[in-house]
Amino acid sequence: MNPHLSFFLFLLLSGVCSSLSAESRDEILRKGKELYNGAGSCVACHMADGKGQKGNIPPLAGSDWLKEGSDRSIAISLRGLAGPIQVNGKKYYAAMPPQLLFDDEKLAYILSYVNNAWGNQEDLVSKEEVAKARRELSQDVFTPQTLLKKFPFDKKYSKKNGTFTPTFDDTLTEITRPVIYRTFMPGASPAAFAVALPGNHYFCWDAGECRLRYVWTKGGFIKSNQAHWSSNGKPVAEFNGTPYYRARTTLLEDESFDELSKTNMQKPIYDTSQADDFPIRLKGLKETPSFLGYQLVEGYPKFRYSLGEHTITELIGMNDKKTGIVRTFTISPPTEAVLQLTPSAFASINCDQGKSKPDGKLLLSAKDSSHFSVLITPVEETN
Amino acid sequence: MKSFFTFIFIFWTTSMPGATAPQYSVTNIPAPPTKYKNFQIDGLTFLPNGKLVVCLPSGEIFFRDLKTESWELFAEGLHNPLGVIALSNSELIVTQRPELTRVRDTDGDGKADDFAVITDHFGMSGNYHEFNFTPVRDKQGNYFFALGTGSRGDGVRTITRGTFNERGRPGRMHSSAPYRGCIMKLTTEGKTIPWSYGHRTPNGLGFDLNGNLFVTDNQGDWVGSSKLFHVQKDHFYGHAASLAWKEGFEGTPVDTPVEKLAKMRSRACVVFPHGTMANSPTKVLAITPRAKMGPFTGQLLVGEMNRPRIMRVMLEKVGGELQGACVPFFDGSPLGRGCNRMDWAPDGSLFVGQTKHTWAGGEGIQQISWNGKTPFEIQNMELQEKGFKFTFTKPVNREIGAKKETWPFSRYFYEYREAYGSPRSDETKVEISAIHISKDAKTIEVELAELKAWHIHEVTVQNLTSSSGDKLSNNYIVYTLNRLLKNTPPEPLQIKVASKDSKGKKS
Numbered sequence: 006m007n008p009h010l011s012f013f014l015f016l017l018l019s020g021v022c023s024s025l026s027a028e029s030r031d032e033i034l035r036k037g038k039e040l041y042n043g044a045g046s047c048v049a050c051h052m053a054d055g056k057g058q059k060g061n062i063p064p065l066a067g068s069d070w071l072k073e074g075s076d077r078s079i080a081i082s083l084r085g086l087a088g089p090i091q092v093n094g095k096k097y098y099a100a101m102p103p104q105l106l107f108d109d110e111k112l113a114y115i116l117s118y119v120n121n122a123w124g125n126q127e128d129l130v131s132k133e134e135v136a137k138a139r140r141e142l143s144q145d146v147f148t149p150q151t152l153l154k155k156f157p158f159d160k161k162y163s164k165k166n167g168t169f170t171p172t173f174d175d176t177l178t179e180i181t182r183p184v185i186y187r188t189f190m191p192g193a194s195p196a197a198f199a200v201a202l203p204g205n206h207y208f209c210w211d212a213g214e215c216r217l218r219y220v221w222t223k224g225g226f227i228k229s230n231q232a233h234w235s236s237n238g239k240p241v242a243e244f245n246g247t248p249y250y251r252a253r254t255t256l257l258e259d260e261s262f263d264e265l266s267k268t269n270m271q272k273p274i275y276d277t278s279q280a281d282d283f284p285i286r287l288k289g290l291k292e293t294p295s296f297l298g299y300q301l302v303e304g305y306p307k308f309r310y311s312l313g314e315h316t317i318t319e320l321i322g323m324n325d326k327k328t329g330i331v332r333t334f335t336i337s338p339p340t341e342a343v344l345q346l347t348p349s350a351f352a353s354i355n356c357d358q359g360k361s362k363p364d365g366k367l368l369l370s371a372k373d374s375s376h377f378s379v380l381i382t383p384v385e386e387t388n
Numbered sequence: 389m390k391s392f393f394t395f396i397f398i399f400w401t402t403s404m405p406g407a408t409a410p411q412y413s414v415t416n417i418p419a420p421p422t423k424y425k426n427f428q429i430d431g432l433t434f435l436p437n438g439k440l441v442v443c444l445p446s447g448e449i450f451f452r453d454l455k456t457e458s459w460e461l462f463a464e465g466l467h468n469p470l471g472v473i474a475l476s477n478s479e480l481i482v483t484q485r486p487e488l489t490r491v492r493d494t495d496g497d498g499k500a501d502d503f504a505v506i507t508d509h510f511g512m513s514g515n516y517h518e519f520n521f522t523p524v525r526d527k528q529g530n531y532f533f534a535l536g537t538g539s540r541g542d543g544v545r546t547i548t549r550g551t552f553n554e555r556g557r558p559g560r561m562h563s564s565a566p567y568r569g570c571i572m573k574l575t576t577e578g579k580t581i582p583w584s585y586g587h588r589t590p591n592g593l594g595f596d597l598n599g600n601l602f603v604t605d606n607q608g609d610w611v612g613s614s615k616l617f618h619v620q621k622d623h624f625y626g627h628a629a630s631l632a633w634k635e636g637f638e639g640t641p642v643d644t645p646v647e648k649l650a651k652m653r654s655r656a657c658v659v660f661p662h663g664t665m666a667n668s669p670t671k672v673l674a675i676t677p678r679a680k681m682g683p684f685t686g687q688l689l690v691g692e693m694n695r696p697r698i699m700r701v702m703l704e705k706v707g708g709e710l711q712g713a714c715v716p717f718f719d720g721s722p723l724g725r726g727c728n729r730m731d732w733a734p735d736g737s738l739f740v741g742q743t744k745h746t747w748a749g750g751e752g753i754q755q756i757s758w759n760g761k762t763p764f765e766i767q768n769m770e771l772q773e774k775g776f777k778f779t780f781t782k783p784v785n786r787e788i789g790a791k792k793e794t795w796p797f798s799r800y801f802y803e804y805r806e807a808y809g810s811p812r813s814d815e816t817k818v819e820i821s822a823i824h825i826s827k828d829a830k831t832i833e834v835e836l837a838e839l840k841a842w843h844i845h846e847v848t849v850q851n852l853t854s855s856s857g858d859k860l861s862n863n864y865i866v867y868t869l870n871r872l873l874k875n876t877p878p879e880p881l882q883i884k885v886a887s888k889d890s891k892g893k894k895s
Contacts, residue, residue: 044663045662045663045664045667049748050748099746099747100541105808105809106662106663145540146540184465186447186467187467187484187485187486189514189545192547193547194512194545195485195513195514195549196485196486196487196508196512212487212508213547234424234446235424235426235445236745236746237516237745237746237747238468238485238516238745260546265547267543267546268542268545269542269543270544270545270546271557272552272554272564273545273546273548274546274547276511276549276550276565277548277549277550278550278552295505297504297505298489298502298505299503300503301500301502
């Protein structure tokens, strides 16, 4: 339709009906439709046909979320919703921002329309209901959990609707060449690496503290790769296995990886400026290391970091039999050094230089320090 | 009556006929062969040899040879790379979450094999919203990059990087890890310093042709509507959280009286009205002499996430500071949504990368080319003593241009407040007192009954055609009038004190 003509018609009609005290249902739905389809309105995401966008924005057409009264949809519209939800059996990961363009009356028109468009058959929404919610709801953006606690689904709908924990099929099965991702890992600072090596050994290396965190082999590499990469970047990677080697640090106790995957802390357990137990001690130096980067050596990562005047490199690969990982270090200029390892019942540790102590310390002379290797193999694999 | 008026207003904006001028065409570029079926583009530039460079959320970087139309994988494994500069055909500078990284192919096999930290002297709480946006490099070789704040949509991780600062933690968008919400400078001597403060989601730095640095920000808490700032050393641009890192600033930023913050803040040179102009502006790109885009050299392009739109920004110095206007330029299908990164191809066409990251947006790469013929556009909008001077790319139809109804001006401002966004305050129609059209019919001076400093002035030019009957392609234009040419009144605070219950949750 010619925009000027429709504009004129609209003026005419809304002029007439605003003088009536009780509007007809058709008037309400017509106004709601107009508003729903306006710039910056729901249409931008949920689309004119109410079907949403496949795999991204949930549908309003036929959505169970509109059922059992309008309190839930009013709440979503006013405060937004962020977190994974299931709508009529399909999963969505996106977030909806609060809809701030509309006053109570306009939002009532819109939701009345949504409730009765595309085959939906729900109640009209009054501006009083919206006003009440606006007054009474907390200001926070809803998560699916907080929303559904307040506005739960009736049994009838709860199976196909609600929230869920994303889990994804492993995208990598047999590892034939090293795979390196920088991503959020549990039990590491946010500047972490997840690395998979041929032979299917995996490890987490933390650039925030320049240290190997843990190594595992069973249960596959990290999951949820796709979710992380197509979402806002929030998910902390998950994996199924239990590490056969996990470096002990003074600042973490035995927190589980689930615990260490938390993203909703008010404050951290610790920040990296407090980390004072860097595993490599160089004679006479108290400094903490700085991460310098990494090089790919035939695809394998060779991390480098500086400690005082010294540069340390750590190349992590597999042994020939592919039964464990080999960490090859260089320190230059060479100097007397101690490497703290973590002895464990699940791994055997073998060093090609220096003197190994029962507490896991590897004592290195200046000569040893220029090039030494540590082989870590899971115990069950080697017996 | 007032609500009736705003009701009409919303309707009106939907029927705005904005569109890309027919002199421009949009071509889709085939997606890179990513393994992960996600074609969002978070970084885009060109190598000196003319190859296109794109970064994906999967951490992959691809090159595309535009002649052979083939893709090659250059690097993988980066953590949400959100911007890229090419230093040579084998060396890139990339902003990824934890670092500014130099990514190099040192053995000439076409694949990156060395990833060197050029700076990681900033913090990460691990909150997903702490994006590390767009590196840019000035003529001297200093780098600038922009650190997003953390979102109240989530908290912090169990181990955070950099000294945790509890003063920056409260509020909707927080800054508990060093310098979140700052524009950072990495100097040629290798020092990393916070350069400016008060940013919320600064998704897109860029220089103009005079070397001025700009950054966009997204509507939200402390940001009434999205903005473009002229970035200057030590300035504070309004979002409170990052003040936790400003030397000499005491107390918890969000608990600071709004009056005090309002007096500290520097204004935007352009405000993008929410819902009508932009909801989530992105990269700033100057129209260089090399660009083949029509008669707009020296102006800026700014992308927008929520709708298929790239805006054009024209600035002027008034009272010693930059301010100016924005107008949609490429608007509507076939342009995609989520225009996030863009750069000039060797042939002067514009390449655009689209993304969404769960927000409104899109995915893919498009090329915008100009056919060399002059589009009918508003070329410039400049402040005058009593109104604005519009310069057009072609002579206008004098009869239509001279009518007051052609120029339905209104003005308003956005409040400065902690709450999310802001309504338009004090929205008023502005009467036209006189219209003067130049001899060549290319400039029109529109005098207003009143010009109000520190207010946004906008107009949707009605039915204007060129003298030969072309429709004005983009007729919605918004001027952020901070300072007047003469006698600018003192800057009003334009604050709103948040009521108790709408304040950020504290615990």
